[in-house]
Amino acid sequence: MNILSCEGVSKVYGSGENQVAALDSVDLEVDRGEFVAITGASGSGKSTLLHILGGVDKPTDGRVIVEGTDLAGLNQTQAAIFRRRKVGLVYQFYNLIPTLTVRKNILMPLTLDRKKPDEAYFGEVVQSLGIADRLEALPNQLSGGQQQRAAIARSLIYRPALLLADEPTGNLDQKNSGEIMDLLKLSNRSLKQTILLITHDEKIALEADRIITIEDGRIVSDERRR
Amino acid sequence: MWRAYSADYLKNNRATAVSIMTAAFISSLLLSLLGSLFYNMWKYEVERLRAEGDQYALMAMYLVRDANDEAPRLVFPLFLLIMGLASVSLVIIIHNSFAVSMQARIHQFGILSSIGATPRQIRRCLVQEAAVLCAAPVAVGTLFGIAASAGLLALLEWLVREVDGRREHVFGYHPLILLVTLLATGITIGISAWLPARRMSVMTPLDAIKNTGELHLKRKKHSPILSLLFGVEGELAGNALKAQKRALRTASVSLLLSMTAFTLMQCFFSLSEISTRETYFEKYQNAWDIMVTVKDTGTGVFEEKEPLSEIPGVEDVIVYQKAQARRYMTEEEMSEEMQANGGFAHDSGKHVTKERGGFLVNAPIIILDDASFMAYCGQIGVPQRTDGAVIRNLIRDVTNPDFRHPQYMPYIEPCDTTELRAQTGSGAVEISVLGCTEEVPVLREEYAAMDKYELVHFVPASLWSEMAGELSGAKKDTFIRVLGREGISLEELECIQGEIEEMLAGVYVMESENRIREYETNGRQFQGMMLVFGSFCVLLALIGVGDVFSNTLGFVRQRKREFARYLSVGMTPESLRKMFCIEALVLAGRPMLYAAAVTFFAVGGMLKASYMEPAEFLAEAPLLPIAGFMLAAGGMVAFAYFLSWRKMRKMNLAEILRDDTMM
Numbered sequence: 056m057n058i059l060s061c062e063g064v065s066k067v068y069g070s071g072e073n074q075v076a077a078l079d080s081v082d083l084e085v086d087r088g089e090f091v092a093i094t095g096a097s098g099s100g101k102s103t104l105l106h107i108l109g110g111v112d113k114p115t116d117g118r119v120i121v122e123g124t125d126l127a128g129l130n131q132t133q134a135a136i137f138r139r140r141k142v143g144l145v146y147q148f149y150n151l152i153p154t155l156t157v158r159k160n161i162l163m164p165l166t167l168d169r170k171k172p173d174e175a176y177f178g179e180v181v182q183s184l185g186i187a188d189r190l191e192a193l194p195n196q197l198s199g200g201q202q203q204r205a206a207i208a209r210s211l212i213y214r215p216a217l218l219l220a221d222e223p224t225g226n227l228d229q230k231n232s233g234e235i236m237d238l239l240k241l242s243n244r245s246l247k248q249t250i251l252l253i254t255h256d257e258k259i260a261l262e263a264d265r266i267i268t269i270e271d272g273r274i275v276s277d278e279r280r281r
Numbered sequence: 282m283w284r285a286y287s288a289d290y291l292k293n294n295r296a297t298a299v300s301i302m303t304a305a306f307i308s309s310l311l312l313s314l315l316g317s318l319f320y321n322m323w324k325y326e327v328e329r330l331r332a333e334g335d336q337y338a339l340m341a342m343y344l345v346r347d348a349n350d351e352a353p354r355l356v357f358p359l360f361l362l363i364m365g366l367a368s369v370s371l372v373i374i375i376h377n378s379f380a381v382s383m384q385a386r387i388h389q390f391g392i393l394s395s396i397g398a399t400p401r402q403i404r405r406c407l408v409q410e411a412a413v414l415c416a417a418p419v420a421v422g423t424l425f426g427i428a429a430s431a432g433l434l435a436l437l438e439w440l441v442r443e444v445d446g447r448r449e450h451v452f453g454y455h456p457l458i459l460l461v462t463l464l465a466t467g468i469t470i471g472i473s474a475w476l477p478a479r480r481m482s483v484m485t486p487l488d489a490i491k492n493t494g495e496l497h498l499k500r501k502k503h504s505p506i507l508s509l510l511f512g513v514e515g516e517l518a519g520n521a522l523k524a525q526k527r528a529l530r531t532a533s534v535s536l537l538l539s540m541t542a543f544t545l546m547q548c549f550f551s552l553s554e555i556s557t558r559e560t561y562f563e564k565y566q567n568a569w570d571i572m573v574t575v576k577d578t579g580t581g582v583f584e585e586k587e588p589l590s591e592i593p594g595v596e597d598v599i600v601y602q603k604a605q606a607r608r609y610m611t612e613e614e615m616s617e618e619m620q621a622n623g624g625f626a627h628d629s630g631k632h633v634t635k636e637r638g639g640f641l642v643n644a645p646i647i648i649l650d651d652a653s654f655m656a657y658c659g660q661i662g663v664p665q666r667t668d669g670a671v672i673r674n675l676i677r678d679v680t681n682p683d684f685r686h687p688q689y690m691p692y693i694e695p696c697d698t699t700e701l702r703a704q705t706g707s708g709a710v711e712i713s714v715l716g717c718t719e720e721v722p723v724l725r726e727e728y729a730a731m732d733k734y735e736l737v738h739f740v741p742a743s744l745w746s747e748m749a750g751e752l753s754g755a756k757k758d759t760f761i762r763v764l765g766r767e768g769i770s771l772e773e774l775e776c777i778q779g780e781i782e783e784m785l786a787g788v789y790v791m792e793s794e795n796r797i798r799e800y801e802t803n804g805r806q807f808q809g810m811m812l813v814f815g816s817f818c819v820l821l822a823l824i825g826v827g828d829v830f831s832n833t834l835g836f837v838r839q840r841k842r843e844f845a846r847y848l849s850v851g852m853t854p855e856s857l858r859k860m861f862c863i864e865a866l867v868l869a870g871r872p873m874l875y876a877a878a879v880t881f882f883a884v885g886g887m888l889k890a891s892y893m894e895p896a897e898f899l900a901e902a903p904l905l906p907i908a909g910f911m912l913a914a915g916g917m918v919a920f921a922y923f924l925s926w927r928k929m930r931k932m933n934l935a936e937i938l939r940d941d942t943m944m
Binding site: 112139153 | 500501502512513516517520521523524843845846847848849850851852853854855856934935938
């Protein structure tokens with residue numbers, strides 16, 4: 056069953072002679088529970104695609120539907136609520152809020168919705184990510200690996216339809232990269248979490264069920280491995 | 282290379298340059314204004330002192346007080362306090378302006394340092410940049426400060442132009458003041474620029490490059506009240522304000538100082554005005570319309586009563602002089618009430634001297650023209666004769682310090698004679714007493730104010746001329762109290778005053794005051810003082826608001842990552858706007874609350890010191906000007922946040938998230 060569908064998605068930056076097409080008629084469908092890796096060289100358009108899927112940016116052309124929601128019709132407030140409830144975003148540089156503790160960072164999407172956390176699920180997530188003992192620390196008191204775990208925990212706390220990870224291991228050493236990938240796989244398998252992972256690292260991409268390659272804003276290959 | 286780097290940086294970061302230049306301008310303006318005002322105040326006092334030789338007034342002005350002077354004289358301490366607060370805030374302001382602008386460049390200096398720039402080069406670059414940026418604003422600010430002080434003093438001069446007997450003040454300036462002002466400004470700016478420059482120059486290149494100038498907390502903080510009131514936006518706003526504590530220190534301190542100073546000033550002047558009106562204008566409302574002081578006269582001036590009484594519109598004239606003597610009294614002569622109250626036991630020995638089992642007390646003598654004395658006798662129901670004295674038979678309950686609601690009791694037992702002694706020498710006279718009374722003649726005189734044990738004697742001029750030789754304690758001036766018809770207008774009073782001056786000025790050296798004019802002048806003096814203090818408060822508030830503007834307008838650059846994070850996890854633009862509103866509310870509201878708390882306790886203290894009922898003050902409390910000032914300052918803070926919100930709204934979230942320096 057489709058959880059994500061893109062039809063003819065294009066994104067053009069600039070105008071006139073400075074016009075650059077970051078995405079060019081991208082069609083994509085992702086099933087619930089899939090673990091998809093999107094690879095491509097720097098500047099190929101993979102981050103732009105992720106931002107459009109996450110409701111951070113809008114396509115110049117085309118439709119994006121995530122779990123029945125057409126992102127093109129959302130205003131700024133609706134897009135924010137969509138990001139809060141439907142997608143979990145994980146970035147290379149973690150993007151934790153530096154003035155809040157790890158616990159509050161993780162619970163942020165729920166807090167914004169004035170919802171009480173499911174303590175059992177919260178405990179399960181932080182336990183499995185190995186940050187249960189760092190919940191009262193501030194982000195800058197954590198190592199890079201720990202910060203990325205906190206960011207993943209935050210992206211999972213709302214049980215989103217889609218987890219979008221943009222180079223989540225790009226700023227980590229080999230050991231931590233491996234651990235983060237294991238955690239993403241774990242959440243994919245045990246929580247049936249749909250994951251779209253952007254990476255330029257082939258080794259990391261090989262961990263996914265499906266590998267999509269983008270070049271110059273177009274999908275050039277779509278390989279299902281499992 | 283450095284010159285080119287600085288020029289390039291300043292060209293591309295005009296907001297930073299403007300912020301520093303504004304801080305330097307305001308600081309030099311304020312220092313120059315303070316210096317010039319203090320110099321002129323000092324100059325005026327010195328000139329007045331030289332002219333009058335009045336040592337006590339000058340000493341009282343500089344806080345050297347007579348221990349018996351109970352009236353709360355807070356003008357000068359308040360002036361010093363406001364000056365002190367303004368000066369302290371200046372140091373913080375400039376220092377912070379530099380610190381904030383330098384903080385924003387740590388990343389750049391990290392890169393420069395990594396390619397070989399020495400700490401000394403960085404330090405020198407920053408200090409030179411500061412010197413270049415501040416030179417013109419300091420020069421202009423100093424000139425504006427001098428001009429502002431000249432303007433303020435001219436305005437004050439105009440406000441108090443009709444105060445009787447005041448010296449005209451001519452604005453003056455001394456090169457030394459200019460030198461001191463420039464030196465103080467230079468040192469302040471130099472230290473302010475050098476401190477953050479030094480801190481930056483000793484950072485390692487790696488630390489500097491890693492620094493993105495982003496807000497962060499060193500330790501976990503809570504904002505329970507904001508959290509409770511506004512939810513997650515409240516908590517985020519509270520934490521953001523805590524993280525910006527350093528950058529917002531100038532704004533917070535200036536707003537706090539200006540609001541506190543303004544509120545205190547308004548309350549203080551309202552209280553003073555009520556106090557002056559009640560203890561002076563209302564108390565003596567019906568006691569005088571025109572007061573004439575005739576300098577260095579003998580008793581001949583008493584003869585002027587008749588012609589003065591004939592001036593159209595004049596209802597009553599009393600011509601009187603004052604003299605000082607002492608009176609011996611025994612314990613038996615004291616009234617029963619006074620004996621029960623401890624007699625002279627409460628005196629420290631300063632006013633009452635023990636002698637031969639009795640006491641020597643001061644006995645001021647009020648010498649009334651004969652006709653007025655006879656009329657006074659008639660008024661109090663004693664024989665209308667001119668061969669004796671009337672004694673004011675009242676003494677204040679000295680055990681009750683409430684000077685606003687004093688309680689009195691009879692001083693002495695009725696007596697037939699009174700023996701007055703010269704203050705110096707052995708002269709003494711015994712005169713008959715026509716009566717002892719609580720009622721005093723209608724004069725603008727305060728009795729037993731400093732020495733509560735004074736036993737006041739009223740004597741007719743003819744009797745005084747007989748006893749003057751023995752007592753010789755007469756003061757040189759003669760006073761003429763003129764009463765007009767009830768409800769007399771200022772114009773009528775001025776007309777009478779003119780005629781009196783015409784009659785006397787050719788013969789005597791004289792000064793005259795009129796009640797309505799004095800009331801108006803007193804009001805203007807209050808306005809003048811409020812104008813000066815109010816200007817300082819406004820200037821302080823401007824500094825605070827200016828800092829809020831420079832800080833919030835730098836938001837887009839400094840806090841865009843922070844806002845991008847909020848938005849990326851699902852915070853709506855409305856929530857972000859709420860956060861802005863909360864920050865503005867806290868920034869403007871906190872100093873308001875602190876100012877209100879300080880004012881509450883300070884006014885409580887002032888009310889206690891002046892024995893005024895709180896309800897009496899509250900009925901005339903300056904709520905409107907205070908609310909106006911607060912709203913204006915708060916409104917400006919809100920406007921600054923509104924402008925930065927408008928800028929923020931245009932932020933492109935995807936673009937910021939794409940920025941790979943985002944950490």
